[in-house]
Amino acid sequence: MADRPAPARRIVVLLAVLAGLAGLGPDPAHAVLPEEVLANPAHEARARAISKELRCVVCQNQSIDDSDAELARDLRVLVRQRIVKGDSDDEVIAYVVSRYGDFVLLRPPVKGATLVLWIGPIAIVLIGLLALISYFRRAGREAENAGR
């Protein structure tokens, strides 16, 4: 129900195609603009890296680095201002998280609620390995039995 300054979503378009939602007007403007770019290349590189980890909160699964939404642009500017002021990468990210919550992190933090998410893939691999081992053990026994 809430309005946004600009109906700017890019990836949503692909979603729209598949979902048959044509009409979600995409904004043809672009991500990072020349006036945003910091003079110090090291600062700019850090800003880009941070921007890739932060979600554009008004978009469908896009980082603020990719997004053309106005709020994403303002967040990119904020990230750069903080870097210039001397914040570390973690401090910049912590500030944005303090405002929008974990939702803005495209790489979810490891904590209680995300334990399953992070342990899951490792658990899947381990369980799979165990299953493989037991499968080959059983096959080995059957082969021995068959051999006798």
Add this chain to the structure above:
Amino acid sequence: MSRRFLFLLPLVLIAALGIGFWFGLQRDPQALPSALINKPVPEFSLAAIEGSARGFRRDDLLGKVSLVNIFGSWCLACRIEHPFLMELKANGVVPVYGIDWREPDRQAGPEWLDKFGNPYRLVGDDPRSEGAIAFGVTGAPETFFVDRKGIIRYKHTGPITRDVWERKLWPIVQRLRAES
């Protein structure tokens, strides 16, 4: 034994996913709860809009229960809630402060307020989303409920209509006022 269980596992998984999806369907995936609930109002200081003497900053909110409303002349839903906000002001129900978010130019906000009326005690101009980001705003209108100590206690997303106000929002204001 365990072999039978292995063959049952996919059914269990799909059933669990199905239940999850069922409840997922009842939710709005875009509703984002505020990270600032029960946290002090963040430090911010916004300039005055054109034609107004005073801007709006954090300290203006201390000592009373108040509302902070994010709006913009481009925002259609803000137009919907506007008459009701005017009513709140006329009846002196609760002070409402405005953050004029991302206007296309310096005049758009003041013109909008001149045309329809100004329901706000103070308005801060926020062309670069500094105020909006401080409050963790994702869209307009959004309204934050601030208690006497300057703690954010509730966030309402979407227009404030009479119905929502009477059902949900007025009781919150009363509760905050009842606190010492």
Add this chain to the structure above:
Amino acid sequence: MTAELGHFALILAFAVAALQGTLPLIGAQRRDSVWMSVAAPAAILQFLLIAVSFWALTRAFVLSDFSLMIVAMNSHTAKPLLYKISGVWGNHEGSMLLWVLVLALFGAAIAVFGGNLRPTLRVRVLAVQGLLGLGFLAFILFTSNPFERLFPIPVDGRDLNPLLQDPGLAFHPPLLYLGYVGLSTTFSFAVAALIEGQADPAWARWVRPWTLASWTFLTGGIVLGSWWAYYELGWGGWWFWDPVENASFMPWLAATALLHSAIVSEKRDALKGWTVFLAIVAFAFSLLGTFLVRSGVLTSVHAFASDPSRGVFILMLLIVSVGGAFALYAWRGPALKGGGLFRPISREGGLVLNNFLLTAAAAAVLLGTVYPLILDVLNGGKISVGAPYFNSVFIPMMVPLVLAMGIGPLLNWKRSELGPTAYRLKISAGLAVLAGIGAWLFIDRASALAAFGVFLAAWLMFATLHELAVRIHLFRVPLGESWRRLRRQPRARWGMTLAHGGLAIVIAGMTASSAWTAESIQVMKPGDRVEVGGRVFTFDGAREVRGPNYAATRGTFRVDSGGGDIVLTPEKRFYDVQGQTTEAAIHPTFLGDLYAVLGDPRGEDGGFVTRLYFNPLVPWMWAGSFIMVLGGFVSLSDRRHRVGAPGRQKAGARATPAPAE
């Protein structure tokens, strides 16, 4: 009138699907040949009826019949013909119609080509296919009728989203659906096998070509979508781990696993329960994807405010079909016992490892895709799972897979030795290490990861070539003899070599474009020069041009190259009815794409915001993908895979070449 004809045909198709889904099942149970004989004609009739319906809708789009709601909402008289046609599936209702059309197409194909399947198996497969059709036809008829009329009739339509008015995206959905929905065949085969209680090597042999066909189309569809994102979205990205992309990627992973496990089931009569499971899972992922994309469970519910029952309906379809299949699997699956035994280190063992890693990867992607949703339902808070998560989880699983891909094809069936086989690959390994070190030394010392990617790509390529050389006894017999052997290689083997080699090229492209893309964003005035990735772009200014249904600002860039200038003309288009697009200009070279995007005008003197990129080895990704798809088709043309061939005994095992037919 044609619209009503189309609607009526759809209702008839629904009735036919109901017959196709029930009578043959009962008939097969009672060994009643009359009831069983309903299956094939019904499958063909169902397809013809849906085809009539699809034709009616297409006609409405081509003739701009705005009395139809979806035509008015998604088309416009001034739109080029291609996009009038692609507009048919550029919306929810029409794309669901395409969905059932493809579903029925595969049903009809089984009816036509499945002549020498075991009769009971054949009619059961067709019946399951009919039941799936029944469910989705009901979905269309009750919640998403494409033939809904609109009154009063508007003078003109609202046009198709201009981003969709693009050749890449015009063909992306049909191709994707051929793959996505094609997996319904493996599902039907699996359910039929469970009903019959047996999945013998003959069954696996029948499943393989259908899996292969679906896999090939799905690969093509995914790549086309990725390619579209790359050139249309205008910043050179090609994969975003978006839920919609994951929705098509999970079935691909499962289908790839199935493709390999079916080989073991066919050749060695082993892994039956697992192969049947994968055959169900592959299509389950397709249905899951359809649910995630269409139900609005990931996007805002408000976007679907018109009809929230759609999400519930698709969820029910998902639960009933997949849940039903898994219930059957829990009941009959344990009886599927394989015969063939093998050691862990063997060709089968390699294929098992492949299956393990692909399935684990698919499970991890599933976990990441649905986790935010599930956590939200459990009131665990709102989180996002994006590209950084998927990259850090998915890529480590792919590394052992690619390493094993090099060795696996060289292992013997049943039992083999790892050490000696790996030793045989010493030259490939050495060359790959050299490639990796070279990348590190001469391209980028900062990124060890990129160097490792280069090593992996080179390893897979050299090992795949080595395997081919071994097969044709290169340098062990006279070259003429090797040549003769090369030409006599079965097409299925060629398919493998092409698919694996293609993947090696894709990996090289992905690595290079992820690690070494050069980007430059600036305001340029006519005559300005900018160097990007060692290439110098000169801006010659921009001018206004006119397209069929849009106005555009077209910029001109020149890039100095050895043999004359390369000219790039990116556009910014303003469509007459709605929306704007940016058309990146891309010039592929062997080493990478020159990529130019024109932004907004700045200043008074003809300046524009410009984004210039050098995207290294991106053309390799498309070329490698094309080779993989080609491999799929080559393999599909193998006589052993040819649909209908199962009745024949192992043709490849014969001493004499089979006579030409």
